Amino acid sequence: MDLKDSRKQDKHIGNTDAVLIVNGVPYPIICFLGKGKGGYSYLSQHNGRQVVVKQIHHEPCAYYTFGNKIESERRDYEQLRKIGIRLPEMIDIDVDAERIVKAYIDGDTIYDMIASGRAAEAYLPQVREMAALAKAAGLNIDYFPTNFVVQEGLLYYIDYECNPYMDEWNFENWGVQYWSRTPAFDAYRQQHIQGG
Numbered sequence: 001m002d003l004k005d006s007r008k009q010d011k012h013i014g015n016t017d018a019v020l021i022v023n024g025v026p027y028p029i030i031c032f033l034g035k036g037k038g039g040y041s042y043l044s045q046h047n048g049r050q051v052v053v054k055q056i057h058h059e060p061c062a063y064y065t066f067g068n069k070i071e072s073e074r075r076d077y078e079q080l081r082k083i084g085i086r087l088p089e090m091i092d093i094d095v096d097a098e099r100i101v102k103a104y105i106d107g108d109t110i111y112d113m114i115a116s117g118r119a120a121e122a123y124l125p126q127v128r129e130m131a132a133l134a135k136a137a138g139l140n141i142d143y144f145p146t147n148f149v150v151q152e153g154l155l156y157y158i159d160y161e162c163n164p165y166m167d168e169w170n171f172e173n174w175g176v177q178y179w180s181r182t183p184a185f186d187a188y189r190q191q192h193i194q195g196g
Helices: 069-083 110-115 121-136 183-193
Strands: 019-022 025-035 039-046 049-056 090-094 099-103 139-141 148-151 154-157 162-164
Touching: 019 049, 019 090, 019 099, 025 049, 039 099, 049 069, 069 090, 069 121, 069 139, 069 162, 110 148, 121 139, 121 148, 121 154
Parallel strands: none
Antiparallel strands: 019 025, 025 039, 039 049, 049 099, 090 099, 139 162, 148 154
């Protein structure tokens, strides 16, 4: 798998006629965007607007324990929006189908920037501002660089995940090690290029 552009991999659900239904509304799938701990994300279009449809999955994760994922997404989105974290609007949520529709933030992830040799230092003040907002609210967000997209110079946290604050998982103690070509970043990238 080529991680050159992890948000626009050439993967599709079945065929170009694939559609995900969210609360009775059809969302035709354009392409697969990526897989996270909690779900699969797909690019779609609705009413002339690009959106992301996230399908919750229940695959095991060796390093994370989940409760009710769909309710966590809703709760976390509201918490992060309330404290001022810049993130994509949640457009719809279908609890029964475990699907979320959110605005698509068009731009490169911090991960893709670093992997392609571009520096992400210009965005450190923005992520540190988000980290300060999260900490003040007693929260951590997932600082891994695949979760951050730059659009028109602004950094967006495109995941909704947040957890109770712990020093070991804050940006300076954990996240920053992946925001440049560090040994940790290169080890992660190598493992995922090899399909590990």
